[in-house]
Amino acid sequence: MTLQTTSFGPFTRGVIDSANPAVEMTGALRHAREFYMAGMQELAVRPGLLQLLPVLLLDDQTARQPVTTVVYIGPFQSGAVVIGYSSITQKTYLYYFSDPTFQSGYLTVGPIWTGMSVAPDVQVAEGLGELYIAHTLAADQNGLYWNTAFWDGVSTFTGGAQLPPLLVNGTYVNGIPTAGTDVAYFLGVIAFETALWGWGYGSGNTAANGFRPELIKFSPPDFGLFQGTDSITLGDEVRSIRQRVLGGALAGEALVLAGTEFVTRITGFGRNSWYKQPVDRSYGAVGPKAICSVGDAVYYWSPRGLMRIQGAPASTASYQLPRAEVLFDSTVATAAAQVNPEKTILVFDPDRDQVLVFYDAGRGVRQFLAYDTRRNVYLGPDSDIGFVVYCANTVRPVINSAGTPGIGPSGPPSNLQTSAITTGGATATWTNADPLANTIISLSQSLINGGAPFVYQIVPAGTTTVTFSGLIPGTYSWTAQASRNGQVSAIVGPTTATMFTTLGTLAQLPPPTNVVATVQPGSPNPIIGITWMNSDPSAFTAIFINGGFLVQVGQGLASYVTQTTDRGTIGITCQAVADGFRPSVLSAVASVTIP
């Protein structure tokens, strides 16, 4: 008999925790604790240690104490925000870290909510450098409790003040959104396609109209004011707690929102094109944090285990519906051992290509299993973490260029004066704040239709005067701006000291000739036809009826038709007008009698 050595692996199928042993299981592991896949299907031990961050988040008591629970960590602007809850003060606080690695101090923004007896499940969205904060305890069928909060990214709140509420339900006036007066009680918020989306709130200040767990609202583009008409209903039953929206995540071109009994995909690029497609009407997600985004897919934890929805179907036809993929067949035993599933947290770990699923395994054991999204295999569950995980998130450092900006101008020019006005020019003078900065001199002309400013000259550093010349007669104004190393100061002017009128006289245009007016029947009023000949083809023509201005028509045009309510004999005259010239005298009067 010859002995042969055979591999149990290579373990390209990861962990399968429940299977018929008669099925060929080569390449699969029954357990793999504290491992992840590295490189080409290589099992590597996972570094386990959690580094305690050197930060104590303090409450707002006179003698400030640490908060008791960290309920949210996430990126914001170029730094990060952390939300802490204190069971002592029963308040939830917002903190801002300018250093996204949390190695330096923080700004205590202030209390978000007060009178909370439990730590909230928080969801936030960032837009235009501002932060929107909602949580799952905001409202229920019995009342509206803790409003959606809003932070402008700058203000702080002390002395009993707290973050302001988000106001919604304005109305469109001529297509322009206006501010609403309803305080929002969203159960969650997310940013998608330059709009803010919130779910769980309808309108008003009572639960009867306010608590709408199946409803989602979206803002106009660029995080505009929420309008009452802009909403989509996801559930089939109105005000059904069983069909509430729990959480959302982005998958490629789609926003995926999950409820307890459904998952719905939303695509589009604005209020006229939002398109909802129910994808899963059986499994749904177990909790507000049991959903996360990975590239062009969303992963969520259903009552049976992990599932996935791609943002776009395999076909490029976006109206086709992607499938809800079942990924839980390999982890049936692990999923069955879960308790308190509503506290399950999914987060993507891009360093190891894994979706980590933090869950409560019962008897005080908090652990996670991992799904490798590149190799489509499970690993874990790992050992007991040793504490309850309330939130998990990545905060990617902001990478800036190693270069440092050059020195900009120390200040704008001052003491702007105009002198030596001539028939075709003037002299501008100023004082430089920065002797090493150039000065940008812009000139604008006040003409019939207004003149846009243009850069007249970029004056070298150290120079404090420039002479305008070759100007056609008219009124002008100029501005000055310092420029150094590509950076500019504020613009100074126009002021009365930078406005001037040249001494020259404008040439006068010749008037139109051969003005003829005719009348024809019309409904409801007679029609007057006016024709003329332009003496200067580059001129505009102003038309007057009985001495009153009617209209100015374009360059070179020689006819005009209008209805009139006038009756009897009327006189019509024309006048040539153009920039840089004085208007012509009025033409000869053309008379016409209107019956």
Place this chain on the structure above:
Amino acid sequence: MSVPLYLGSNQVVNGNPGTFFLYGYAFLPPVAGQPYLPFLATWDATPGGQSGVCIFRAITLTFSCTNGYNITLTPLVDGVALASQSFNSVAAGEQKLEHQFIARGSRISALAQWNTLPGGFRIRDFTHTSGVLRSFPK
């Protein structure tokens, strides 16, 4: 570039609650005092088919490590654990641990239990050595 992952908690550390952590920092337990020891378990292999009869002689774990190892290997034949063997060394680099035994049966699987975690590990292969006495068509 690494993308740090952070966890928020109500854990009390050094008398202070409301702490938060950077995840996956070093080859140590997540929190002091908690177990953090790798463990591998294979599914059954049936060299002679589900009802075949085989002689099983060894299981072998090959891996590379950065700072030594302390690992126990356990074979299971027809679902019954046989005697374990522990291996302990401070050597780094490529390693091959072979636990020899003799047993007769149809199915074999193997366990690898880390008794300490002194550093990083990368698994190359996990094998069994067997001979088929009587095969049963698969």
